[in-house]
Amino acid sequence: MDINELKPGNLIKVQPRENQEGLLLVQEIQHSTVICEMISPRKGYLFRLKPVEITPVPISDDWLMKAGYTPGMSTGYWSDSRGAASYLSKNNEGRLDHPDSVNIKYVHELQNEYLRLTASTLTIIN
Known part of the structure; x- marks a missing residue:
């Protein structure tokens, strides 16, 4: 994965090195590594990752x-509880309901696009 796509607070997944996969929040981005905090399964554990160890988290209803976000009246429409940017989805990708939005396939892209278009941080509750 290209670490230039990441920002502090982004949700990512680590490829299992031994036998444990985990969800992480990016804390700091350095030249060729990323420092992350694990949020699942061992909350609070900090470690450094190389780009090849990072996997993006695909967008899903969950x-x-x-x-x-909450499902809207029409299929593929998701309402933002903050009222800042609804999400329109189709086949596990989508875009925010804004003319300048780009395609989004992963959770970190949703977080980054939400920040870019609304100037607000999108917090993920796990």
Whole structure:
């Protein structure tokens, strides 16, 4: 994964080195590594990752709900509980309901695009 796509607070997944996969929050981005805090399964554990160890988390209905979205009246429409940017989805990708939005396939892209378009941080509740 290209670490230039990441920002502090982004949710990512670590590829299992031994036998434990985990969800992480990016804390700091350095030249060729990323310092992350594990949020699952061992909350609070800090470690450094190389880009090849990082996997993006695909957008899913579950992750949209954890980001504060609720399903709308029409299929693929998700309302933002903050009222800042609804999400329109189709086939596990989508975009925010804004003319300048780009395609989004992963949770970290949703977080970054939400920040770019609304100037607000999108918090993921796990």
